[in-house]
Amino acid sequence: TDLSTTIAGRTFSNCMMNAAGVRCADDNDLNQIIASPAGAYVTKSATPNVREGNPEPRMKSLPGGCINSMGLPNHGLDYYLNFVLQDQAKRPDKTNLLSVAGTTLEDNLTMLHKVEDSEFNGFVELNLSCPNVPGKPQVGYDFDRVHEILVQVFDFYDKPLGVKLPPYFDLVHFDQIAKILNEFPLTFVNSINSVGNGLVIDPNAERVAIKPKGGFGGIGGTFIKPTALANVRGLSLRLKPEIAIIGTGGVMNGTDVFEHILCGASMVQVGTQFGFEGTRIFKRLSKELSAIMDAKGYQSIADFKGKLKTFD
Numbered sequence: 678t679d680l681s682t683t684i685a686g687r688t689f690s691n692c693m694m695n696a697a698g699v700r701c702a703d704d705n706d707l708n709q710i711i712a713s714p715a716g717a718y719v720t721k722s723a724t725p726n727v728r729e730g731n732p733e734p735r736m737k738s739l740p741g742g743c744i745n746s747m748g749l750p751n752h753g754l755d756y757y758l759n760f761v762l763q764d765q766a767k768r769p770d771k772t773n774l775l776s777v778a779g780t781t782l783e784d785n786l787t788m789l790h791k792v793e794d795s796e797f798n799g800f801v802e803l804n805l806s807c808p809n810v811p812g813k814p815q816v817g818y819d820f821d822r823v824h825e826i827l828v829q830v831f832d833f834y835d836k837p838l839g840v841k842l843p844p845y846f847d848l849v850h851f852d853q854i855a856k857i858l859n860e861f862p863l864t865f866v867n868s869i870n871s872v873g874n875g876l877v878i879d880p881n882a883e884r885v886a887i888k889p890k891g892g893f894g895g896i897g898g899t900f901i902k903p904t905a906l907a908n909v910r911g912l913s914l915r916l917k918p919e920i921a922i923i924g925t926g927g928v929m930n931g932t933d934v935f936e937h938i939l940c941g942a943s944m945v946q947v948g949t950q951f952g953f954e955g956t957r958i959f960k961r962l963s964k965e966l967s968a969i970m971d972a973k974g975y976q977s978i979a980d981f982k983g984k985l986k987t988f989d
């Protein structure tokens with residue numbers, strides 16, 4: 678079965694890949710994704726310099742999901758830019774994603790100027806949705822700031838770029854964010870990031886599960902799939918067709934991947950479950966998605982992408 682997908686004229690052999698932040702922080706992680714059937718990799722969101730992140734414990738697994746407040750630990754932009762440049766020299770026909778998450782507008786612009794001036798020919802994923810930097814509100818929930826950042830970015834950035842968004846929970850917010858995004862030559866929109874500021878408790882210890890922010894952190898896993906699908910569908914119905922959608926959130930099996938594509942996703946990212954299972958998940962998901970497509974007589978994902986039915 679053909680599991681390939683195309684975004685902005687770039688064809689990926691497989692419509693599944695990792696989500697930023699999960700098993701993608703160093704060379705070893707990234708080389709494992711390269712060696713797997715995943716169609717691409719995205720690097721851990723980068724800040725201009727190396728960053729320690731929040732105190733531990735900062736991530737807790739749960740049945741079917743997880744909570745994290747990592748606090749953007751990463752090796753700094755140069756590390757990831759160096760990795761992707763070396764990789765694209767070895768595999769010039771492949772497109773991968775470089776995630777950028779400055780904690781200030783200046784940091785984002787500084788990093789994007791560096792990437793613009795480099796030989797990088799992949800996609801930048803500009804993360805506007807990190808929920809775990811203490812004292813910093815999620816940019817994605819401040820529509821004026823999203824607009825301002827995109828105006829400044831597209832004033833100079835000419836390479837393919839997409840944004841990683843937080844989940845929205847109000848249809849009017851879908852209207853508002855889509856109106857802003859449609860003003861810009863975005864290559865893609867990736868929806869969703871973890872559901873911010875959830876709280877997980879250990880009832881035996883009568884204590885929160887993670888240390889940062891009094892235990893508040895981003896929620897991932899099967900419980901966020903309905904929110905993820907709603908955001909993918911809500912944006913797919915509102916964004917101009919030139920903007921592709923990457924679907925992220927709640928993917929545990931092939932059916933979940935199928936549902937994201939039905940909602941309009943051209944690429945599906947796996948976070949929490951990839952964290953549990955490692956890169957062998959891409960073989961399992963490919964097998965499961967292929968079986969679903971074969972059973973339904975679909976030859977490629979184009980046969981069903983965005984074709985979710987409603988009752989009316």
Ligand SMILES: C=Cc1c(C(=O)O)[nH]c(=O)[nH]c1=O
Nearest residue numbers: 722747748749807809871895
């Ligand atoms: C980039 C920081 C993020 C983090 C983090 O490093 O805490 N966790 C998430 O669930 N999503 C993020 O976007």
